[in-house]
Amino acid sequence: MALVQARLAELSAALGGQLLGDGDAVVTRIGPLETADASTISFLANPRYLAQLASTRAGCVIVAPAQATAAAARGAAIVCEDPYLALAHLTQWWAARTRPVAVPGVHASAVVEPGAHIHASASVGALAYVGAGAQVGEGAVIGAQAHVGPGARVGARTRLAARAQLGEGCVIGARGIVHGGVVIGADGFGFAPVKAEGGRWEKIEQLGAVVIGDDVEIGANTCIDRGALDDTVLEDGVKLDNLVQIGHNVRVGAHSAFAGCVGVAGSARIGRHCTAGGGAIILGHLEIVDHVHISAATVVTRSILKPGQYTGLFPFDDNASWEKNAATLRNLHAMRERLRALEKKS
Amino acid sequence: MALVQARLAELSAALGGQLLGDGDAVVTRIGPLETADASTISFLANPRYLAQLASTRAGCVIVAPAQATAAAARGAAIVCEDPYLALAHLTQWWAARTRPVAVPGVHASAVVEPGAHIHASASVGALAYVGAGAQVGEGAVIGAQAHVGPGARVGARTRLAARAQLGEGCVIGARGIVHGGVVIGADGFGFAPVKAEGGRWEKIEQLGAVVIGDDVEIGANTCIDRGALDDTVLEDGVKLDNLVQIGHNVRVGAHSAFAGCVGVAGSARIGRHCTAGGGAIILGHLEIVDHVHISAATVVTRSILKPGQYTGLFPFDDNASWEKNAATLRNLHAMRERLRALEKKS
């Protein structure tokens, strides 16, 4: 982490918190309670770590009102209603002071095709490509080697990181972040079987696009396919981690968040405020209502019409135990029949 | 979708169908029965949606002969033997009229190394790279920022989309499509353990290549590793979705198709006309015969020598129910023993 000379009074004001302690004291880094020293500002977001509060050597701790007294007893504190949210704001404050700022303008090595419109305040990095008719909005940043296809539109203050790709005719709203290697707008996986010729596949051209709302973040190497006829849609505030696959014509509702390696097959409709843990798979042409939470590695094979947590994963075990249980599992239905037979007898 | 002014007579002729209705009527988009209006041409490919035929407001519907009378009763129709295949042809007709056409020639910003051969009719996009000794065939398209390694060969009319990568010495045949972010020809994962030094890994250089047939489509960010000694092979007509992993020395038979996030480990041999659902994993050094269908998220741990559908996934449930069943599962073998004991007693 890049170091910053930060006065506690300044941080407290930025976070909208109440400072207990010396406003002129300085911290230079953010860190967890356990490894903090006097130059560190830390935070207590989870009461589970309350025991660490007494022993931490942090120069300052962000705490909730309920922990204010305990925190002040050991040193400086900033009291905030929601310490984890305050941490988020603190990291943003930090990043604004330590990250290189993109320079407005188009790098000499970038290629911008005729008919593209780049806002004067936007930045287009080295070796980036912007296709004909594309639009790059106010304050938007197109990273080095990134790609904006013909007719694509990048909203205000959205950032395509280095090597991100927004395909032809696709749209992303304001304040988005698209990480390296993302491919938005590749063809959906659509083919018609040609029975007469022994089963070769005839391509269904994918004529839709991808339409992404505001405040969406998309992790590295994630893929979002264009729709077959209509568009694939991510609503406002959606967050996708790395290596996620979103098939054609999927709709992901606002503020839903999927962890790494999640796959969503074509035409699934996911509600708002849903989450999916790493490696979960959601099959196609089904519906998931708002506020559904899918556990990691769970395979959703039918619609879910009731909010809640859903799970389906094989519990792991040492290999020998697993082998015995797995072998038995393959005869589970027969076991049930044997159980029934015994019940009838008894 | 980009709009087209399409006369029904023209479409009917293009699809080789029989037009019922006014050939001069015009449609401007393709869409599903449910949301179609008078400017839409729709299709009935699955008898499941037959009920929608009577109520659709589509300007024209593509139907099979069995539905011709019902379709004509409500408006214009194009009768085709296989309406889904006709839809595929219709999307191709549409794409040919709405997609930008690649301009033959090499973009000024592309880098073509000495000794590469680019056919005069081929197109090499902005910031693309073509290595020494590479060959790009007739009508082939190398997208912006795409990569053709030294000695690699791209067949006639094959398209590497923007940011696709065909590695050194690798080959793809005619009429292929390689989507953005694809990496063909990275090293396979091969190491020899060095026991004497506590288990470090010594690299086995991967000396083979990747050889891909005609009419193959490869989805975004999919990886196909080069072979260790011999080549990794995809036969004609193979279709891979996004984020698929194909290990070194795998052979995938003609016209097999894998959905997103499938992984195939090294040296697996997959037959022709096989399919694998999303997230399926096929372990290495095994054989799968023709016409095997692997369900989504299934892990294939041994050879499959008989055609058919194979499945192995944990059924999902609400979390509480899953927890109870999963806990019991960890004692399944013991349950079986208890069942046996009861059977002996009774």
Place this chain on the structure above:
Amino acid sequence: MALVQARLAELSAALGGQLLGDGDAVVTRIGPLETADASTISFLANPRYLAQLASTRAGCVIVAPAQATAAAARGAAIVCEDPYLALAHLTQWWAARTRPVAVPGVHASAVVEPGAHIHASASVGALAYVGAGAQVGEGAVIGAQAHVGPGARVGARTRLAARAQLGEGCVIGARGIVHGGVVIGADGFGFAPVKAEGGRWEKIEQLGAVVIGDDVEIGANTCIDRGALDDTVLEDGVKLDNLVQIGHNVRVGAHSAFAGCVGVAGSARIGRHCTAGGGAIILGHLEIVDHVHISAATVVTRSILKPGQYTGLFPFDDNASWEKNAATLRNLHAMRERLRALEKKS
């Protein structure tokens, strides 16, 4: 495979083995016993294939001392303590003679920002990008279209393949290999929920970096996220296959190796000499000690504090059998209760 005219005496010396047979005999390729001909050098690494030794037509076979007599009875042999390790060395010898060598210097089309330091012996390929303040070490190779972010550091003789990406401030040691499409240093997936506004997500800026040791290889399209506050760490000798996801603040111990499509969630700590099979998932904030081996497609949901092999995957079956067993599985807990009831009765 590119052919080489290799005298057996020369190969034997390079491998440090004992040659049995004519040192002037020449082989031109490496291949498996089964398909070898007189121009092929082959190897017997696994006693399982001993039967193939007698029948192979290979010009020379690398064998262990125990097989020396049997090998010599059929033709030339090179006797090495560890034939598989000798194969690794042989492939390296081969690659050194057949692979194009990177030319030191910066390609005219590459962009190197002011303040970057490129060692005079390093190579920066066509259309590559090296950010401000980055360092590229002695003999390092930055492939065509690859990306080294501002302040990033590439160790001596490390190779970023074409289209690989090392993000801002991230570090990789010596002799590493980073394959195409890899994204090192995208943001970790960190958000604070904003309860007051119905559940939107506030970004936690990811202020850490990624720090990678020596002799690490990273497969195509793999992602390694930067840490939230501290760094994400891969220790020396780690090997990652393609499409692997490593979340923020993960630590992977020295010489651990993960196969394709593995996902490791944030803050997991993996020991040394661990392995994970394809598609395995390791959840976040847990600990795995040294010498733990996770089977393919297994989901690790809690810490593992004892070395050994761990597994958790649903055995696959023909679809009909699976359906019966899976349906029963959803009532497994109830079955157990019924079994208990019977036991009480009997």
